Amino acid sequence: MFAFIIRRALQAIGVLFAVGIISFAMFRFAGDPVNQIVSLDTPAAEREQVRRSLGLDDPVPLQFVHYLAKAAQGDFGVSYQFRQPVADLLAERMPATLELALCATLFATGFGVLMGVYSGLKRDSLLAKVFQTVSLVGISLPTFLIGILLIYLFSVTLGWLPSYGRGDTVKIGWWSTGLLTLSGLKALIMPSITLGLFQMTLIMRIVRAEMLEVLRTDYIKFARARGLTTRAIHFGHALKNTLVPVITIVGLQFGSVIAFAIITETVFQWPGMGLLFVQAVQNVDIPIMAAYLMLVALIFVAINLAVDILYTIVDPRLRTSIRQPA
Amino acid sequence: MAEAIQAAPAPQAQPTTWAGRFLDSDIWASFKRSKLTMVAAFVTFLFMAAAVLAGLAPQDPFDPAQLDLLNSRLPPLWDAEGQAPFLLGTDEQGRDIFSAILYGLRISLAVGFLGVAFSATLGIALGLIAGYVGGTTDAIIMRVADVQLTFPAILIALLVDGVVKSVLGGQLDGMTTLSVLVFSIGLSFWVQYARTVRGSVMVEKNKDYIAAAKLIGLPAPVIMFRHVLPNVLGPVLVIATINLALAIITEATLSFLGTGMPETMPSLGTLIRIGNNYLFSGEWWIIAFPGVALALLVLAINLLGDWLRDALNPKLR
Numbered sequence: 001m002f003a004f005i006i007r008r009a010l011q012a013i014g015v016l017f018a019v020g021i022i023s024f025a026m027f028r029f030a031g032d033p034v035n036q037i038v039s040l041d042t043p044a045a046e047r048e049q050v051r052r053s054l055g056l057d058d059p060v061p062l063q064f065v066h067y068l069a070k071a072a073q074g075d076f077g078v079s080y081q082f083r084q085p086v087a088d089l090l091a092e093r094m095p096a097t098l099e100l101a102l103c104a105t106l107f108a109t110g111f112g113v114l115m116g117v118y119s120g121l122k123r124d125s126l127l128a129k130v131f132q133t134v135s136l137v138g139i140s141l142p143t144f145l146i147g148i149l150l151i152y153l154f155s156v157t158l159g160w161l162p163s164y165g166r167g168d169t170v171k172i173g174w175w176s177t178g179l180l181t182l183s184g185l186k187a188l189i190m191p192s193i194t195l196g197l198f199q200m201t202l203i204m205r206i207v208r209a210e211m212l213e214v215l216r217t218d219y220i221k222f223a224r225a226r227g228l229t230t231r232a233i234h235f236g237h238a239l240k241n242t243l244v245p246v247i248t249i250v251g252l253q254f255g256s257v258i259a260f261a262i263i264t265e266t267v268f269q270w271p272g273m274g275l276l277f278v279q280a281v282q283n284v285d286i287p288i289m290a291a292y293l294m295l296v297a298l299i300f301v302a303i304n305l306a307v308d309i310l311y312t313i314v315d316p317r318l319r320t321s322i323r324q325p326a
Numbered sequence: 327m328a329e330a331i332q333a334a335p336a337p338q339a340q341p342t343t344w345a346g347r348f349l350d351s352d353i354w355a356s357f358k359r360s361k362l363t364m365v366a367a368f369v370t371f372l373f374m375a376a377a378v379l380a381g382l383a384p385q386d387p388f389d390p391a392q393l394d395l396l397n398s399r400l401p402p403l404w405d406a407e408g409q410a411p412f413l414l415g416t417d418e419q420g421r422d423i424f425s426a427i428l429y430g431l432r433i434s435l436a437v438g439f440l441g442v443a444f445s446a447t448l449g450i451a452l453g454l455i456a457g458y459v460g461g462t463t464d465a466i467i468m469r470v471a472d473v474q475l476t477f478p479a480i481l482i483a484l485l486v487d488g489v490v491k492s493v494l495g496g497q498l499d500g501m502t503t504l505s506v507l508v509f510s511i512g513l514s515f516w517v518q519y520a521r522t523v524r525g526s527v528m529v530e531k532n533k534d535y536i537a538a539a540k541l542i543g544l545p546a547p548v549i550m551f552r553h554v555l556p557n558v559l560g561p562v563l564v565i566a567t568i569n570l571a572l573a574i575i576t577e578a579t580l581s582f583l584g585t586g587m588p589e590t591m592p593s594l595g596t597l598i599r600i601g602n603n604y605l606f607s608g609e610w611w612i613i614a615f616p617g618v619a620l621a622l623l624v625l626a627i628n629l630l631g632d633w634l635r636d637a638l639n640p641k642l643r
Contacts (some may be wrong), residue, residue: 018469140621141624141625144582148598149617156605260478262583263582282585296481
């Protein structure tokens with residue numbers, strides 16, 4: 001098992017290295033780093049001097065090493081649009097994105113498991129069929145349309161929920177949270193639903209399939225023979241065993257949730273990293289794009305690694321079969 | 327398309343023509359059994375026809391000379407304030423929503439089809455090479471695929487789009503933007519094709535007909551494309567159908583985010599982006615109709631893809 005984790009960790013470093021190369025290539029070749037420092041009317045000679053002082057005349061591999069070393073210390077250069085260090089901009093917006101992603105995941109897991117269990121237990125009922133249809137529509141509709149639909153219903157027509165922004169936030173150290181104020185919580189509802197809907201349908205389908213599978217197994221029949229109550233069988237025995245794949249999916253999807261937050265944040269003008277990234281793409285702000293890519297890669301790789309390790313702990317069967325890697 | 331085939335004469339006893347063999351096939355039988363699939367095929371066909379015939383629309387929304395600000399923000403025709411010929415109303419530039427949807431469909435479908443064609447070509451070629459050549463080539467291609475698979479396609483499309491635009495620099499015209507979109511969507515969806523094709527090639531290349539082809543001295547590229555490729559196309563077709571829906575969604579998303587088609591040459595996503603600005607002022611038709619068109623199109627293609635996956639999979643019969 002130890003060898004397995006080491007191998008996965010090495011793979012993770014490989015991925016990060018590859019992303020680092022791409023990020024560096026963007027930073028160095030697609031955008032001109034000199035333009036970050038100088039203004040439009042700077043004379044050519046002065047530009048040349050800046051170029052030299054930035055080390056842009058060094059051999060490219062050496063520049064790459066410098067870039068990685070700086071990135072490891074959290075220095076991603078200066079944004080073209082904001083004239084501020086990219087790391088500060090990202091750090092300022094990270095809490096908003098993480099809180100949104102967390103709430104979306106909680107929503108998706110809670111409702112996904114509930115709906116999945118229900119449609120697994122009563123798969124011919126009308127409500128279960130409604131769930132199935134909703135999940136098909138949920139997968140087909142683009143995220144931004146769902147968000148717009150929610151805004152039209154709950155903000156424009158009913159006027160219950162705010163249509164943009166985070167509401168009031170409270171500062172805890174450098175972390176600004178919207179979870180402690182009423183307006184902050186209200187502002188979280190629609191973006192979380194929009195972002196979590198796809199994951200919810202995914203979890204619902206998995207839980208339903210797993211429930212159907214588990215209910216056919218011998219130990220459930222044995223539990224029935226022992227005369228346990230239906231409630232104890234369904235929730236004590238069956239549900240517990242469906243949760244292993246759910247944990248994996250929730251973990252692996254968390255990275256996607258952060259990436260898809262780009263769309264949700266734009267629809268709701270949510271001041272997070274995703275909105276910053278979209279503005280960077282619109283305005284060709286390469287340093288922000290490169291840094292965002294590195295950051296997302298780091299989050300993805302860390303989560304994948306954590307899920308792999310968790311999996312070997314949760315499911316003992318894997319510990320023995322791991323010697324033959326899949 | 328399906329309608330044309332249906333009309334073709336089919337000899338009952340021994341089907342010899344292409345159309346006859348098609349009508350006798352399992353796929354056609356399974357198509358006829360599923361009402362939902364027939365509806366989905368009809369809707370898809372309708373949208374494609376609408377896109378092709380967009381030139382017949384009452385107005386050319388890409389031509390600023392045809393727009394009249396006096397006609398701006400008119401509600402749909404059935405509303406008391408609606409005006410002919412603006413069936414679904416107009417937007418703030420006096421653009422007829424119905425015509426804009428037809429032209430927008432054309433762009434959405436064009437980007438979708440070209441994006442799928444590009445990613446399929448790239449993926450199939452790389453998958454064939456990886457599977458057939460093997461060794462280091464295989465390892466490199468598949469490692470790149472693994473790294474790319476770590477990220478959602480939309481993120482890659484956004485990044486490629488941003489980088490290409492910064493390399494090209496300045497303001498891009500409509501056709502260049504369209505090419506950039508096709509390029510970025512193509513680059514973000516190739517992995518699935520490559521993996522599937524590679525897997526099938528690994529199975530096929532050990533069969534006797536490949537050994538025979540090698541024995542008569544055919545060069546590797548000929549064996550790959552003429553002999554292996556036709557045998558691995560089934561799963562590719564399924565992926566392509568599902569990816570068409572994904573590519574259309576991706577294009578719409580990029581355009582909605584403001585990094586896709588410009589407002590002078592709008593796709594469905596751009597139209598939704600424009601309409602989003604009027605959500606609060608009560609002009610719901612500017613966003614509603616393009617949104618419904620996009621949702622219906624994607625849903626219909628998804629249903630077709632689901633059906634095709636089941637129909638081509640013998641295990642499910």
